Amino acid sequence: MTVSTPDLSRFRRAGVIAAATLAAVALGVVPGARAEAAAGTLPLGDGELTEVRTDRALADGVTLTRIVRGTEPAPADQVNITTRGPWVVNVLTIDPSKARGHLQATYGPKLSQVEKTTDLVRASGALAGVNASFFTFTASQLYPGDPVGLGLFGGKLLSEPTTDPAEVNFVVDANSNRAMTGKLTWSGSVRNRQTDATLPLEFINHPPVVPGGCATLADQTQCTLPGDVVEFTPEFAAATPAGAGTEVVLDRLGCVVRTSTTRGTTLATGQTSLQATGRDTVALLNATGQGCVSQTSTLTDQNGEELPVRPGLFGVNGRYPLTADGQIVVPAGSGSFFDRNPRTIAGTTRDGKIVLATIDGRQTTSVGTTMDETAAVAQALGMDDAINLDGGGSTAMSVEGALVNRPSGSTERAVGDALIYVDGPYRSGN
Structure with missing residues (x-):
């Protein structure tokens, strides 16, 4: 002492x-x-x-x-x-x-x-x-632990950094105990392998919001207001968030397992799902309609250099x-x-x-x-x-x-x- x-x-x-x-x-x-x-x-x-x-x-x-x-x-x-x-x-x-x-x-x-x-x-x-x-x-909240920003665990990006300038x-x-601090940004998308239809992702493991003007529409494909497009992984919860919208479940190869006109399902190991609300429901169905998609997910530092995500x-x-x-x-x-x-x-x-x-x-x-x-x-x-x-x-x-x-x-x-x-x-x- x-x-x-x-x-x-x-x-x-x-x-x-x-x-x-x-x-x-x-x-x-x-x-x-x-x-x-x-x-x-x-x-x-x-x-x-x-x-x-x-x-x-x-x-x-x-x-x-x-x-x-x-x-x-x-x-x-x-x-x-x-x-x-x-x-x-x-x-x-x-x-x-x-x-x-x-x-x-x-x-x-x-x-x-x-x-x-x-x-x-x-x-x-x-x-x-x-x-x-x-x-x-x-x-x-049903999901109180949902990170408000970056959540990277063992090489798996489970929550994307926000665009909030305050986030760091x-x-x-x-593997090496080498660390760094800084502001990261993220971009993600899904692309239909057959049609090349591409849809940007907005969030990872974050409950989507139904546009206020379409809150009473059970069929979100009839909505003309923009909504959210979100990827969910099995790590998020026992089941994906339920509600109005569409949900497409993919296997580990990115191929469609099932499609639903409402949200909320249980994911098996290796599966992911894509949820959409508002008019983005139509875009999601179009992007996944032919069977299989490829996904991109990129973390970038503020110098524009990619940060490789690895185990x-x-x-x-x-x-x-x-x-x-x-x-x-x-x-x-x-x-x-x-x-x-x-x-x-x-x-x-x-x-x-x-x-x-x-x-x-x-x-x-x-x-x-x-x-x-x-x-x-x-x-x-x-x-x-x-x-x-x-x-x-x-x-x-x-x-x-x-x-x-x-x-x-x-x-x-x-x-x-x-x-x-x-x-x-x-x-x-x-």
Whole structure:
């Protein structure tokens, strides 16, 4: 354990890891000012605050660091503005040059459902993990775990990145533990092999919306308003979303197994389905009418270079970059999202380490961080490239099956997916 108070030196930043077998993704945001702090301390609150750090080796190349900055609980009415803290930060550092295991993402039994981070860690036989992607969340939804953005699991793209400019992604190759951050885009289509009729796909594993003007039409082929075209895989749920529209089930070769004028069916292993609503129902029937289709699905970085999707590749979504090439790049913003909240961070250092961190918040025992403060923490922890994952009540870190942080709600929240460290080599199907 170390106890530090400020001195005259400054912390030294680390740089960016070359992604090697991964395509490099430029963040493309304007660098901002660098934060400053005394060596070994976090740039949070008043400079003279006492900071206590406790290090614990979890496995070869894997370290858990607990940082407590500030010694007195905050007044309940000062949590959002106090400069005295306290702040509680848990940091999981993975050194690929020493670690025996691998980092990956997991969503549990079904993509569309939610599980607690601790349960995802335990069920995977993982050593540790943190919550990851933003997800639908609303408990009244049939599919609360549906990722709001990228969901890439073992080389299978199960959720496409959105066009929201705020979305930013964390991608890791479990075979090498090399990771990158950046903004990915996606395009997909189906093409009839006999007629060449082509239909763009809009979503993967995301319930389609029936156009409001056609909500009363049981036969969506009579609708003149545009709808959605979505691909579904067996990983999504026990059955595909039911409702008005059309659905075409394909076998593993892309050939039509069955066609229905309503939506909702069970998919066998190896099958996928295409659903359409609105006038897109007609286009779907035309594109699949002659038996077999070929599908395209392409992930691209913002430089226009394709990111090959291969076994062992995992990716999750976040909102806003925090650092890039060692510089703070979080955009200016206002409102509750940018105010002090619990935070979860993922990033990489210049020398190739992967860092996952949680910051407890909305409590008198840990007040949380604004987006600017979160970026400063990421930089101080040596994360040259870092992104903001889902936070708030979702923020959780589990080690050896137990929570090591204190979630802001009365209980741990069930989430869509998690980044987990498994202390062993990656094997397809893990």
